[in-house]
Amino acid sequence: MPRANRMLRILSLFDLTRPVLTPELLMTELGVSRASVYRDLGQLTQAGLIERVAERGYALGSTIVELDRQIRLGDPLLNAADTLLKKLADDSGGIVLLCRVHGSKVMCIHQVRGRNATLPVSYERGRAMPLYRGATSKIILANLPSSALKTLWTREKNALVKAGWPTTLAAFVEALAALRAQHYCISQGEVDPDALGMAVALHDGGKLLGSLSVVLPATGTSALAHRNVLAHLQSTARRIEARLEDERMKARSDTRARNSKPGNTAGSKVASKTSAKKKTPKAGKA
Structure with missing residues (x-):
């Protein structure tokens, strides 16, 4: 395993059951020598990504906290959604969740x-x-x-079936196609027993980013109220996507403006390539 991949693997081993990792555990998990583990730990410590915890081992370091703050303040999705999420929460009375795709999982980035x-x-x-x-x-x-659905099915078929999904890949894909065509999903008690969730997908220029959802009590809310919340949820999602689109178009316009300035190297190269493609007309015979 390349050293860079090994260090990323070390960071991925931290979880709530193992907040502190020892060199001995890492030697076993990674299958490498003590010297290799200590070199990796030293580099991660120097970067502030981990820190020594007395004689117990290593825990995540302060750079992680710094990066978390950077995400909260600079994430384009969070910036596009920020004020809209508060209004949706105030108007619906529920809990609004903004989530991202995270590999084969879902990660809440704001509540x-x-x-x-x-x-x-x-x-x-x-x-x-x-x-x-x-x-x-x-x-x-x-x-x-x-392709991602097939990979997930191959790897987690038993968990999917246990969660109530169909028992064949074809039926699984068909059920998801119907859900995708509906453009929203409503569930009750699947994660938290007393909760009803409504969710829509979020895209940025065709790229799936994650989802926006509202969580309400499973009882005590009328069907009309549910419809109103769903309509507000869908409207908010469209506004977030529109803001992301505006930012993308602005960035593209700024790039074109920079490239078109006199003396711009990138713009000059493009212009040179364009002019080189044009053939000079041959002189006709006298």
Whole structure:
């Protein structure tokens, strides 16, 4: 395993059951020598990604906290959604979740609670959740490309079937196609027993980013209220996507403007290639 991949693997081994890792454990997990493990630990420590915890081992370092702050302040999706999420939470009275695709899982990157929203929810910032339970995850699952669905099916068929999905790949893909065509997902009690979730997918120029959802109490809310919340949810998602589109178009326009300035190297190269393709007309015979 290349050294860079090995260091990434070390970072991925930290979880709630193992907040502190020892060199001995890493030697076993990675199958490498003590010297190799200590070299990797030294480099990660120098970068602030991990830190020594007395004699117990190594824990995640302060650079992780710094990067988390950078994400909260600079994530384009969060910036596009920020004020809209608060309004959706206030108007619906529910808990609004903004989630991203995270490999074969779903990661909540922001949560906003509406008025009197005391319902506990499992989706919290930074917690990876499976793709196959609850509206928040299932609407993302429905929008994944077929190749990703086949890979997921091969790797996690038993878990998918246990979660209530069909027992064959063809039926699984068909069920997801119907959900994708519906453009939203509603589920009840699949993740948290007393919760009802509504979710829609979020895209940026055709790329699946994640989902936007509202979580409400499973009882005590009328069907009309549910329809109104769903309509507001869909409208908010479209506005977030429109803001992302505006930012993308602005960035493209800025790039073109920079490239068109006199003396710009990149622009000059493009112009040179274009002019080189033009053939000089041959002089006619006298």
